[in-house]
Amino acid sequence: MVYKTNFLKQVVVNDYDPLADETATFDLTNEALAGIWITVKGDLVSADVSVRDILDSITNIDVWHGGFNVCHFPHAMDALMMHCKLKGANPYLVHSAQVIDDVVGVTFPIMFGAPYLNSQMALPASESNRKRLTLGLDIATADVDDLLIDIAEVLLPNTTPLGCIKTEEITVTNGSTGDHDLWLQTNWDLLKLNIYAPTVPSGTTYTSTVERAGLEINDFAYGYKYVPWEIIHGEMMDELESNALGNEQHSHLVAGPLACGFPILLDDDKDHYAELDFFFNRDLKWKAPLHNASTAKLKYNSGVAENFRIATASYVPTSMLEY
Numbered sequence: 388m389v390y391k392t393n394f395l396k397q398v399v400v401n402d403y404d405p406l407a408d409e410t411a412t413f414d415l416t417n418e419a420l421a422g423i424w425i426t427v428k429g430d431l432v433s434a435d436v437s438v439r440d441i442l443d444s445i446t447n448i449d450v451w452h453g454g455f456n457v458c459h460f461p462h463a464m465d466a467l468m469m470h471c472k473l474k475g476a477n478p479y480l481v482h483s484a485q486v487i488d489d490v491v492g493v494t495f496p497i498m499f500g501a502p503y504l505n506s507q508m509a510l511p512a513s514e515s516n517r518k519r520l521t522l523g524l525d526i527a528t529a530d531v532d533d534l535l536i537d538i539a540e541v542l543l544p545n546t547t548p549l550g551c552i553k554t555e556e557i558t559v560t561n562g563s564t565g566d567h568d569l570w571l572q573t574n575w576d577l578l579k580l581n582i583y584a585p586t587v588p589s590g591t592t593y594t595s596t597v598e599r600a601g602l603e604i605n606d607f608a609y610g611y612k613y614v615p616w617e618i619i620h621g622e623m624m625d626e627l628e629s630n631a632l633g634n635e636q637h638s639h640l641v642a643g644p645l646a647c648g649f650p651i652l653l654d655d656d657k658d659h660y661a662e663l664d665f666f667f668n669r670d671l672k673w674k675a676p677l678h679n680a681s682t683a684k685l686k687y688n689s690g691v692a693e694n695f696r697i698a699t700a701s702y703v704p705t706s707m708l709e710y
Contacts, residue, residue: 391504392546393545394542395544397540399415400536400537404534406526408524411522420543425445426537427492430491436491444526458555469698473552500552552700571683578701581699584597588617605680
């Protein structure tokens with residue numbers, strides 16, 4: 388059920404211009420907060436950059452509700468993939484000529500509820516638990532310099548949500564091939580589990596860091612049981628509405644303005660991600676019941692002995708937030 392409500396989208400900062408690499412902190416509203424929109428923009432140092440190249444300018448993203456870390460990502464691309472899935476749309480690209488010294492950028496959301504602008508799911512209003520956003524900023528990368536940041540927040544005035552979405556990125560130490568168990572937190576129910584694999588099918592081989600993956604709760608398979616990489620990678624297509632060519636033309640091509648659009652959307656980035664989805668149509672009835680489970684494990688088979696990353700989206704009832 389979608390409970391629509393009034394909203395107010397307002398600027399937190401416009402053209403924030405860091406003079407050196409830093410971790411910048413921005414105070415957010417005391418009202419209920421549906422989401423944040425972040426724009427990363429700058430000048431092209433080299434041509435044919437991807438979305439990931441632009442996002443290298445952000446070295447970490449954290450959102451706090453008082454002492455509760457409701458969003459934690461050391462890799463901005465992982466944040467974009469998770470939150471664009473929660474929003475249901477690809478990011479917006481600023482300019483796309485791919486000419487050195489031209490301006491370039493990308494806008495993406497950080498979601499605290501889904502569907503978007505849902506009065507039942509957001510960070511709650513609070514005077515005592517102040518909300519804040521921290522961004523690690525790299526003012527000059529190999530691809531983008533003269534960094535500028537825009538931030539807007541989306542308020543839901545006079546709203547009392549029942550819960551919110553908490554998202555977190557975790558690095559998985561993976562020192563061998565074969566079958567493995569990764570123990571998961573059982574504090575909250577699970578909505579989505581995204582996987583970033585450094586090695587994915589290419590050339591003449593289907594080998595990937597994660598060959599198969601599934602979920603076990605209390606030692607029983609739940610939702611996914613050793614599903615092959617290419618199938619859970621295909622789930623990344625679900626829910627995403629394109630702003631250009633469309634996901635039906637999604638392909639993993641080399642970077643370049645003529646390769647597949649303006650400039651390449653996520654085509655050289657999206658191939659490294661897969662998803663175990665328990666939030667179909669943004670409906671809580673599908674959520675994986677990890678809260679208070681005895682055990683919860685990501686069961687996976689690894690084709691390459693190398694570390695990888697996961698990102699989780701969990702549902703946190705308002706009553707469980709720190710006050």
